[in-house]
Amino acid sequence: MHHIRLIDLIDRIIYLSGEANYTRVHFLQDKDLIVCKTLSQCVDQLPGFIRLHKQHAINPRFLKRVTIVDSKSAHVLIGDKQLPISRRRLKDVMEQIWQSNALSSE
Numbered sequence: 001m002h003h004i005r006l007i008d009l010i011d012r013i014i015y016l017s018g019e020a021n022y023t024r025v026h027f028l029q030d031k032d033l034i035v036c037k038t039l040s041q042c043v044d045q046l047p048g049f050i051r052l053h054k055q056h057a058i059n060p061r062f063l064k065r066v067t068i069v070d071s072k073s074a075h076v077l078i079g080d081k082q083l084p085i086s087r088r089r090l091k092d093v094m095e096q097i098w099q100s101n102a103l104s105s106e
Contacts (some may be wrong), residue, residue: 006035006045014062014079016042018055028062028079050096052076053086060100 006013006025017024018039025033025042035042043049043057051057058078065077066085074085074093085093 004033004035006042010046010059011061013046013059015056015058015081015083016046016049026079026081048100050093050100052089052093053084056083058083060097063097066094066097 009025009027012027012030013025014028015026016039017026019034021036021038023035023037023039023042025035027033039051039055039057043051046057046059048060049057050060058076062078063076064079066074067077068074068090072087072090074090075082076085
């Protein structure tokens with residue numbers, strides 16, 4: 001069994017997907033990694049990650065675009081993957097993205 005510290009991989013992680021008591025870690029080029037931690041536990045270990053939805057959190061460094069469809073529907077493009085933003089989290093997510101200046105590099 002390997003012990004990996006997520007913080008050591010932070011510069012390569014583009015987003016996280018929660019799968020019950022496990023989290024799938026998605027990388028830009030490497031294969032996905034599954035860890036035995038909840039999404040919340042992983043987000044707590046990764047400073048700056050933004051929780052979009054009950055199943056997804058992103059590394060804003062890899063954020064390409066935010067699309068607001070209407071006042072209740074939005075999604076982000078992270079890497080080549082489009083992920084939804086929950087209605088309940090939309091305002092907070094937009095504030096966190098603004099604060100992280102994630103879109104200012106385009």
